Amino acid sequence: MRFFLRKIAGLLVSAVVASFVVFAFLAVLPGDPAEVALGTNATPDAVAALRHEFGTDRPLVVQYLDWGRGLLHGDFGTSYVTHDLIGPRITDRLGVTCWLAAGGMLVAVLLALPAGVLAAAWHRRAAGTVLSALSQAGIAVPAFLAGILLVYVFAVRAGALPAGGYTPLADDPGEWARHLVLPCLSLGLVQGAVLTRYVRSAVLTVLHQDFLRTARAKGRRRRAALWRHGLPNAAVPVLTVLGLQLSTLLVGAVVVERVFVVPGLGDLLLQGVADRDLLLVQGVVLVLVVAVLVVNVLTDLLYHLADPRLRSR
């Protein structure tokens, strides 16, 4: 329990620091929201008036405190560009990105667990080497490239799946799934390749442990020993990597959303940066940072659950 509280406190401190860093970073970003809104039709007077309306003519400290005060009340502010509330827009988009990351993770795990275990179990055989080489090649492929290839094969050539776009789950579950398959695959295949390497090495490590030999000596078959004693032990390092990967997936989703025209958080972020919709960008980045922090804390907790030795500490 104490461990849990310590983690939560750390998370809160990190979030506050993150909000400051995000704000400071955007404050030095060149480009003025009022100037962008008025474009080539700007006059100095109109720009000044709009700056006043946005509140970007106030001292930075005041702007930061104002933003922070809003955040404490769960208010992310109002978009400069669309004049609507940022909070609901972020939650809306966060849902889409979470589906994408979860789907990508599912693909990665379903791919990496069998592939990694087999690659380890067969590490002396040709099949194991092939699996290992394939995963090595998979790591080298960036997610967006995988996306472009998948679109070409499954959407443009075969016409089996949509090339892009998104349908909300509530509108039509079938269409929702169809639209998510390719983006999740392109995220998951690459992550799966990375994960396969970790699973393989984790399983290889436990294969040579004494306890596995003991289990075999007690009369368990090789496969059963691996399943009952080997995998739970291999799970600990793999879980850590999974946590790290979930963060990578959230970031990778930003790029993949662009390739597949998926209206997720990444798409919102890029649009916000282009429009210099600073409050929106601040909000999205903060949410992403907090999401990564939360994932890390959860990983730590899972780690403790998976490894009884850590619990006593």
Add this chain to the structure above:
Amino acid sequence: MTGSKRKSVLAACCAVLAGTLAACGSGGGASSSGRTDTLSVGLIAEPASLDFTTTDGAAIPQAVLGSVYEGLVRLDQQGRIQPLLAERYERSDDGRVYTFHLRNGVKFSNGADFTADDAVFSIDRVKKDWKLKIARQMDVVDKAEKTDDHTLKVTLSRPSNGWLFSMTERVGAMFSRTGVSDLANHPVGTGPFTLAERRRGEHIVLDRNPGYWGTGPQLSKVTLKYFKDAGAMNNAMLTNAVDVLGTVQAPETLSRFSDTSRFRTIEGSSTGKVVLAMNNTREPFTDKRVRQAVRYAIDHKALVATTRSGHGKLIGTMASPTDPWYEDLAGRYPYDPAKAKQLLREAGAAGKTLRLRPPNLPYAVSAAQVVKSQLDQVGLKVEIEPLEFPARWLSEVFTKGDYDLSVIAHVEPRDLWTFADSGYYFHYGNPEYGTLLKEGDSGKPEDEAARYREAARLLSDDAAADWLYLMPNLMVADKGLAGLPVNQVGEGFELAGVRWTGK
């Protein structure tokens, strides 16, 4: 975790996966749509807001002008001014008073009748509430008055031909007195379509306006789908997710649509003039000979062939073929590197280092690279520094004027005035040019074209800038579609005449 729990989790995962795969099979995917009265159009730049009275950008009028909003007058495909919400109009002999006879039975999408009061309201509102510089086009209006419910009298402080033209554009859009509370999200107009749905980052859906005064469109629903990435948009076209590519971003990708049993390519004229801007107030471009040398040094034909696969018209000045004063001035500065070198020597500018700061848009950067290599050949040293568009380009080049050279498409129709405004980032300040524009604007309508033609020639001869090429209005459409506007003449995308033919 117990064994049975582990199994059930695994079973759940399998169920989800199986469901997904089953869904893959059932959807069927690409079928050259059985659509008969809906249309979806792929576009690149998404409007940040729908309120063109406070937010700039060509994407807003592209989406809503002519579809949701209408003006008293409109431009036809040849660039001529035609009546729209005004059945007819008269111009007084001194050119100062316009009388518009408004159509009967026109309703706004909020149910209110369109009357002369709304017209007065709309014109006054431009002067009062608009934040953009284009609002100045209304400055010439002395007063707008209602004579009766369907007659509007506009008195100008001086005769102005440009004013009537501006009434076909954004500033001429007619707003309802009771429909301007949330223009960013809920536009209210008299047009053939109404806004049905807008999902930011995805699409804008327009529904046929059932109460439209004119012959309604055949399409009941138009979806404007916005893409960040040209490749994704092309894929959408190839998989029938869109029926039209509203603007082909990279002409070299046209070969993907060479299947003539499915696609048709439309190439018309646009108002997008790709300008190589030279900072007229900065050394060495204060010297006309240096500007001329730049124009001689560039092989425009080769540039269009390299960067646009040959899709681009050479224009030579700030005018489009759909402008009444257009003439082909592409031959004024033929490619002549020897002459360019000589002019540079005479001006003492040989070997000068120049900063070329284009926006980071593909067409601009690729054109900048060709410009650099050709200017390098005549002995100038050009450094390219792409700037993020719009934010950084606007702030560095457009506002601060911190550049020697830049490349960008000027898409506003009839924008000769940009060179007359010495505060505009070209900083071209020839008083003779300003006089010609003034005479053209205030003279008889028939003199307008003659004066403007002279002005456009002066601009070209003076080498106020270099005009690399005119962007074609390049679209790819499903073969079964007819009635798409071939030329892009004004700010709106005319969709009302589009229809499906049983192919």
